[in-house]
Amino acid sequence: MDVTPQHTDSPAREAEGPDGLEAAVRRTALAATAYRGWSRGRRAELLDALADAIDGARDTLVPLAHAETHLGAARLQGELTRTSYQLRVFAREIRDGGYLEATIDHAAQTPMGPTPDLRRMLVPLGAVAVYSASNFPFAFSVLGGDTASALAAGNAVVVKVHPGHPRTSRAVSRIAEQVFSAQDAPADLLTFVEGFEDGVALVRHPLIRAAGFTGSLGGGRALADAAAARPDPIPFYGELASLNPVLVTPRAAATRAEEFGTGLAGSILQGGGQFCTKPGLIMVPTGDAGDRLVASIGSVIASAAAKPALTSAMAASYSAGAADRAALAEVRARGRDSTADDQTRPLLLETSATALSPALLEECFGPLAVVVRYGSAEEAMTVVDMLDGSLTATMLTAEDRDDQLGDVLAALTEKVGRVLFNGYPTGVAVNHAQHHGGPWPATNTVHTSVGVTAIRRFLRPIAWQDAPQEVLPIELREESTDVPRRVDGSYVLAAQHVHVLGADGEDEREAGST
């Protein structure tokens, strides 16, 4: 977690008095109660209006975020596009209703005896906490994916703002305020706290029902521990640290060394190396082809200029981590020298599978990657066996398959949440099939923080037994047809959702997608 001094123009400082945290949480919990009664359609309109509003403020927001984060206008334009897109994706999903897992089992005779009428769906939790990330001032911050999924699910949100971009956070929060007002939403649907101490107090607050976090392993672990140690533990969804291993097969090195080398260098350098999915470990075969691939990465890295980090503290942390790693025995370093403070110098380290030090297997946040040369499938497997969990693993195979490395691929798959082929892990699509998660320390959860199913984190099931129709949520009433449901084990869909395959696998009917 960063130690950047607090600014005075953050949304939290402006909104709250000395009892800031307590007041923010109490007001948010009240807003959650009011918001819970909103229909899915009305919530979808709110999310769409938020998306339109931040798109409309693009000319203000992007320069502001660049001034605070140095991420560059192009990168920030893309991030803002992603942020409004995420809000619209969740709006679409809540209109669809599939996320509710609406289920009806009518009264029946079973081998266990007669069973009652039971109806289940997911409902919001109440007030939840979202911890903003340093590296995505829009997409993982005030109106980022965590907030979007929590609001879509029907919760109110207390955002712990990141000290790295307080004015951007303030500007986005003002936009949200205006949209809430225009949509007759509770003003306290989003509130703000700041600082390390209030961050920990937030996850401990009795009215907070869950928390989403993207950030450092140390900060996330402290919050996860606080959530678990509460008198009433709550779910803490942390996205923490990820090495994102890449395996280059001999055939890929032999046939596409320069292309893959240049591509990997671009992925390492993207956003100043400050992506959760930056490829941090690259397994490359020994021999000439591998040499060419490493040289290709190295030449891009060596010619890349140092860049400002998100914060001074992060620049210092990167420089220290890079120096420690580069000083290890049997490590060869490529990169430009630089004496500038607050800058991160791109660096490519190279070692062998047999000499690999565990110190090289921890994420170094910034433009640094470690190449590990392997001489056989067995050597590649020894490297994989040393790895902790990651968000992604990448296979650069050139062709579809390399049977010799099948076991290595299987072992890698066990350790990650996304496996990708002949591409680069940076750049995370926001859709139904995305999974941005993985075994510890990538995350501490079996849920995703990016993509449509991220909404599951901020919901819990309720079952209604023999309930009068008027007590049931509209989505569980007998006559409701606008959400996909599972009824007595069968999938019951309204026409707008349906796409049926015949027994021969051919399309038999298609009534349009949602």
Place this chain on the structure above:
Amino acid sequence: MDVTPQHTDSPAREAEGPDGLEAAVRRTALAATAYRGWSRGRRAELLDALADAIDGARDTLVPLAHAETHLGAARLQGELTRTSYQLRVFAREIRDGGYLEATIDHAAQTPMGPTPDLRRMLVPLGAVAVYSASNFPFAFSVLGGDTASALAAGNAVVVKVHPGHPRTSRAVSRIAEQVFSAQDAPADLLTFVEGFEDGVALVRHPLIRAAGFTGSLGGGRALADAAAARPDPIPFYGELASLNPVLVTPRAAATRAEEFGTGLAGSILQGGGQFCTKPGLIMVPTGDAGDRLVASIGSVIASAAAKPALTSAMAASYSAGAADRAALAEVRARGRDSTADDQTRPLLLETSATALSPALLEECFGPLAVVVRYGSAEEAMTVVDMLDGSLTATMLTAEDRDDQLGDVLAALTEKVGRVLFNGYPTGVAVNHAQHHGGPWPATNTVHTSVGVTAIRRFLRPIAWQDAPQEVLPIELREESTDVPRRVDGSYVLAAQHVHVLGADGEDEREAGST
């Protein structure tokens, strides 16, 4: 957690040497690796065979369990039926494949730019831990719902056996061994450990990837804390303590006092009061009708014989808890005196909403319930405001609706996982719509431990990006049609799954249920 002395004929003691825990976990992790490759069909056959085998051993198992638990033959016959039924329900679900959440997003152009081909589904975790419960020697033990859902999902299981029924556990484990052998399954798909210390060591073991627990608040909390404190925290799904409040409306008391009174008493006494869903707090209106209802409960309770508890330790704990509660000021007690050791004496306590002590709001495991008399909707609400989370809340309304108590119902719903009307909370159907969970201390999770969706606890998502078809799990290949999938946002179903509603809500097509 119980402190019953260890028996020497438990499956754990028989199977393991001095390094019991370490050996059991290592062998189970190896079995998980082998089992992971099994098709869904083969896993379903294994579960069905387990169900058949325990049904076939009914005449041996029921007397054995009765000798160890005193639960009675009828109750245990029913529980065994439930246990084999659960195994078959999970077999059916894994054949169906809906639980996989199989999702395909083809490569597309989006506002975020081009997106790759992404395919997501849920995969097993590996070796998981299951903690047997005292009160269900079959249904929440060796081959109970936790084990069934974990095996169905494709995991191997280390069971921490309960000291209250070691011989029953041993007999069930022998049956499983025989079925594993007949089905060519790894012999170590199920292994066993025992004792408090090994139970804690189990959840701390690096090879254990998740744990399911049904038991006491103290024992569950200790294990949850250990799971959260690991270097790599794992999901711990605990079902702990539940008061299961009941709200009797004035109209229900006026029209059906005797019927509801007798029904409530039966639910309190069922299984010796040793159900997780025993109604422990009953809100009854003041006045004559309420008096009659309370008298009706009381007369059944007062005439009910004391019964042996599951273990001596639990009998002692119940007696102490009952005595403490009965001694509170302004509490009236109904029940027979008894001096027998190891017996639990049914007890009905009565107090008023205004005098209600918080000490009466903690679960007392055994045949005890607390009646709280309320004089107004406001008084009922003050009681609800004092409640912690529960598995269930029951509304006895006689007619469909009581508008005066609508706010109380809404507040109760926020605190529980299942809301039921004009029925009794004991007896938990096993189907798709069931939810057996709820806010702390009922559970520490947003998932259920009973019903089909319990399988979600032992799965995690993986996304494959631009993967060659032959690398993908069969359920994610382009041509696969036998599992329900979400493709580019639409629901794509094979014909056997489909039930479509037309725009007017009428059935348009039905191709059979699964």
